Amino acid sequence: MSDLLYSEVEEDLRASVRDLFADKAAAASVLARTESAEPYDLKLWRTLAAELGTAGLHVPEELGGQGASTRELAVVLEELGRAVVPVPFLGSAVLATSALLACDSDESGQLLRRLAAGEAIGALAVTLSTWPGAEFPTAARADADGVLSGRIGLVADASVADVLVVPALGPDGPGLYAVEGATVTEATSLDLTRRLADVTVDGAAGRLLAGPDRAAEALQHALLVGAGLLASEQLGVAQWCLDETVGYVKQRYQFGRPVGSFQALKHRLADLYLELVTARAAARNAADALADGRDVAIAVAVAQSACASVAVHAAEEAIQLHGGIGMTWEHPAHLYLKRAKSDELALGTPGRHRAALAKLVDLPA
Amino acid sequence: MNNTVTTAEDLRERVGDFLAGHDPASTGRLEFLRARFDAGLAWVHYPAGLGGLDAPRALQSVVDSAFAKAGAPDNNPRRIGIGLGMAAPTILRFGTEEQKKRYLRPLWTGEEVWCQLFSEPGAGSDLAALGTRAVRDGDDWVINGQKVWTSVAHIARFAILVTRTDPDVPKHQGMTYFVCDMTDPGVDVRPLRQLTGEAEFNEVFLSNVRLPDANRLGAVGEGWKVAQTTLMNERVAIGGNAMPREGGLLGMVAKTWREHPELRTPDLHERLLRLWVDAETARLAGSRLRQQLAVGAPGPEGSAMKLAFAKLQQALTGLEVELAGADGLRYDEWTLRRPEKVDMVGREPGYRYLRAKGNSIEGGTSEVLRNIIAERVLGLPSEPRVDKDVAWKDLPR
Ligand SMILES: Cc1cc2nc3c(=O)[nH]c(=O)nc-3n(C[C@H](O)[C@H](O)[C@H](O)COP(=O)(O)OP(=O)(O)OC[C@H]3O[C@@H](n4cnc5c(N)ncnc54)[C@H](O)[C@@H]3O)c2cc1C
Numbered sequence: 096m097s098d099l100l101y102s103e104v105e106e107d108l109r110a111s112v113r114d115l116f117a118d119k120a121a122a123a124s125v126l127a128r129t130e131s132a133e134p135y136d137l138k139l140w141r142t143l144a145a146e147l148g149t150a151g152l153h154v155p156e157e158l159g160g161q162g163a164s165t166r167e168l169a170v171v172l173e174e175l176g177r178a179v180v181p182v183p184f185l186g187s188a189v190l191a192t193s194a195l196l197a198c199d200s201d202e203s204g205q206l207l208r209r210l211a212a213g214e215a216i217g218a219l220a221v222t223l224s225t226w227p228g229a230e231f232p233t234a235a236r237a238d239a240d241g242v243l244s245g246r247i248g249l250v251a252d253a254s255v256a257d258v259l260v261v262p263a264l265g266p267d268g269p270g271l272y273a274v275e276g277a278t279v280t281e282a283t284s285l286d287l288t289r290r291l292a293d294v295t296v297d298g299a300a301g302r303l304l305a306g307p308d309r310a311a312e313a314l315q316h317a318l319l320v321g322a323g324l325l326a327s328e329q330l331g332v333a334q335w336c337l338d339e340t341v342g343y344v345k346q347r348y349q350f351g352r353p354v355g356s357f358q359a360l361k362h363r364l365a366d367l368y369l370e371l372v373t374a375r376a377a378a379r380n381a382a383d384a385l386a387d388g389r390d391v392a393i394a395v396a397v398a399q400s401a402c403a404s405v406a407v408h409a410a411e412e413a414i415q416l417h418g419g420i421g422m423t424w425e426h427p428a429h430l431y432l433k434r435a436k437s438d439e440l441a442l443g444t445p446g447r448h449r450a451a452l453a454k455l456v457d458l459p460a
Numbered sequence: 461m462n463n464t465v466t467t468a469e470d471l472r473e474r475v476g477d478f479l480a481g482h483d484p485a486s487t488g489r490l491e492f493l494r495a496r497f498d499a500g501l502a503w504v505h506y507p508a509g510l511g512g513l514d515a516p517r518a519l520q521s522v523v524d525s526a527f528a529k530a531g532a533p534d535n536n537p538r539r540i541g542i543g544l545g546m547a548a549p550t551i552l553r554f555g556t557e558e559q560k561k562r563y564l565r566p567l568w569t570g571e572e573v574w575c576q577l578f579s580e581p582g583a584g585s586d587l588a589a590l591g592t593r594a595v596r597d598g599d600d601w602v603i604n605g606q607k608v609w610t611s612v613a614h615i616a617r618f619a620i621l622v623t624r625t626d627p628d629v630p631k632h633q634g635m636t637y638f639v640c641d642m643t644d645p646g647v648d649v650r651p652l653r654q655l656t657g658e659a660e661f662n663e664v665f666l667s668n669v670r671l672p673d674a675n676r677l678g679a680v681g682e683g684w685k686v687a688q689t690t691l692m693n694e695r696v697a698i699g700g701n702a703m704p705r706e707g708g709l710l711g712m713v714a715k716t717w718r719e720h721p722e723l724r725t726p727d728l729h730e731r732l733l734r735l736w737v738d739a740e741t742a743r744l745a746g747s748r749l750r751q752q753l754a755v756g757a758p759g760p761e762g763s764a765m766k767l768a769f770a771k772l773q774q775a776l777t778g779l780e781v782e783l784a785g786a787d788g789l790r791y792d793e794w795t796l797r798r799p800e801k802v803d804m805v806g807r808e809p810g811y812r813y814l815r816a817k818g819n820s821i822e823g824g825t826s827e828v829l830r831n832i833i834a835e836r837v838l839g840l841p842s843e844p845r846v847d848k849d850v851a852w853k854d855l856p857r
Contacts, residue, residue, distance in 0.1 A: 352841070365829075368833055379744075449734065452733060458733065
């Protein structure tokens with residue numbers, strides 16, 4: 096049976112990440128940053144990635160990482176979801192790093208060291224909506240010399256990445272290439288705190304990380320890890336929305352009572368609480384399954400299918416139960432709604448994950 | 461000798477020793493169960509001498525699965541659910557030593573079935589409004605009143621009973637809790653037919669029922685406090701079962717799905733997958749709750765599980781009827797029966813659909829559970845109360 100609780104080490108990690116965010120990423124500053132010239136907080140990223148060592152949490156020690164597991168990574172993601180911190184954690188520490196870990200070549204090892212140390216930021220050059228189990232992407236092509244061409248739309252965290260891990264179809268089949276110096280054009284993203292960019296790799300020189308023998312598998316691994324751990328981010332988003340809303344309805348008075356004393360609202364919040372209880376178990380189960388490689392596909396499909404919808408529901412309820420103030424730009428609730436809705440599309444929609452599940456558990460259409 | 465058992469290995473060994481002395485194949489069922497109780501292997505978290513070993517509650521599953529593996533007789537916990545799930549923990553907490561010695565063993569073995577005389581026609585969700593009177597008469601109490609929706613009263617030997625002993629104080633203060641002897645001539649149990657056609661529950665009329673004061677659980681006037689213990693345990697008993705993946709009703713629906721491709725539609729497929737996920741996440745949440753209990757840090761998740769269970773059962777049984785196609789229009793049996801337990805597995809989808817409607821009513825309605833989560837877990841303010849400082853006899857009803 097998987098361990099669905101949090102270990103002491105995980106709680107310590109959570110506490111230090113939460114303290115850091117409380118200190119350096121309060122809602123008002125996150126909001127202000129979304130409209131500034133520097134939408135990512137790279138100073139905070141350096142502290143988080145290098146000083147707290149979270150960039151290489153699940154990278155083995157011999158490659159300069161912490162040798163922890165996806166369970167710890169998941170705890171960081173919960174906190175990132177709670178604070179919608181604008182740092183390239185998902186793109187670099189989760190997606191690019193997981194792809195590199197599965198490449199297992201000299202080239203990937205060297206790159207991993209740089210990412211794990213927080214010296215370089217990586218991004219996995221796939222459209223963020225790509226789901227585990229999707230066909231290997233063909234938007235980029237590679238020639239025999241590793242020169243790439245093509246354009247990949249809506250890549251997460253690419254605008255601050257130093258190096259891209261690019262899946263491209265080479266003359267012999269799928270490959271993963273490391274690319275520095277691609278043309279990256281920021282897109283206008285629904286999620287203000289996780290930016291997407293269009294990547295053009297025409298003429299870029301790619302260093303081969305994995306060839307046809309393992310490129311597809313490595314990409315698949317990264318997408319599975321990404322999807323499974325995204326559930327923890329979604330849990331964090333939902334938790335913030337519930338906590339914040341409960342706090343608000345306790346102190347907002349209308350009709351001579353706190354609005355939180357009206358049963359119509361209490362029951363909605365109780366239902367949301369119930370959703371969170373089940374979402375937490377599902378997210379923990381996915382993080383645990385990814386850590387020991389058992390039952391991964393089902394655990395991830397279940398967690399994504401459940402947690403994506405819970406986060407969206409929690410964010411939508413947060414807006415509604417805050418009334419007019421929830422509709423304003425000043426109140427941070429919209430940042431969570433935008434993150435929740437984007438996360439719902441990211442790495443496979445709930446429907447995609449249920450379709451995957453149908454195959455995995457033999458419930459055909 | 462230090463008798464405390466704390467490890468799973470210890471317990472497995474004890475079960476092994478016990479089985480060596482009591483071969484399930486050749487020992488009579490009742491004899492076996494009584495001996496198991498006396499060996500402290502009934503409910504391991506109970507005190508020594510009362511069927512337990514003062515061991516952590518989480519270890520019960522170790523014992524249960526070891527006995528199940530050996531093909532040992534089981535005490536039919538579903539049939540005697542109210543006794544096991546509600547009466548026993550209440551007796552353990554509030555009973556005198558004599559009461560514990562008298563009641564717990566036959567309760568656990570199933571020799572004596574218990575029922576719960578709480579609800580009344582005028583007091584359901586608002587249990588503290590109840591009006592069944594208990595009046596002191598020497599060493600006895602004389603009980604008069606009517607209870608309703610009393611599951612398994614027709615086979616029960618004893619009941620847990622809450623009564624009003626003081627109508628002049630606010631409702632929560634004037635209640636007293638008893639063990640009621642169902643064989644008393646003043647107890648009249650009448651079947652109450654349910655929407656399923658069967659009479660699983662009853663009306664119970666109490667006319668001059670005489671209970672000795674020794675049957676009182678807890679102090680006079682403290683019935684509400686005692687009842688709280690019962691109700692808390694009731695919710696855990698209903699929502700907290702361990703299950704394998706795709707266990708329970710979901711397994712039955714999934715099986716039908718696999719065996720009958722001709723019944724599949726895109727709409728049913730989508731709903732089935734959603735429910736599969738809901739069932740799996742609820743199952744995981746249940747495991748998480750038990751893991752928390754095992755390390756001694758019970759979270760507030762428990763109150764959510766009964767709510768989740770009711771929702772899921774109702775959605776699944778609704779789907780199951782539709783999945784049956786034309787056969788969903790049939791019903792298996794309308795003859796009046798008085799079953800000894802709820803049989804969700806042995807009957808047809810139509811029965812399950814109807815019976816599951818009770819899951820959000822029995823043991824506290826889903827609305828009341830939402831109030832509890834909102835107020836006790838989330839800390840939201842309560843509704844304005846109109847009944848708090850008024851004597852019970854002056855309340856509108
Ligand atoms: C199958 C079954 C078995 C049962 N077995 C037993 C048994 O063995 N022993 C026993 O004592 N009882 C038993 N009951 C009774 C059960 O506990 C009560 O039915 C239940 O507590 C609800 O009470 P009520 O039926 O009076 O409904 P009411 O309390 O009258 O409720 C009517 C409606 O109002 C809602 N409501 C009530 N109060 C509130 C509130 N504050 N806020 C919002 N909504 C509210 C309810 O949710 C419900 O929808 C059983 C019931 C069923 C269905």
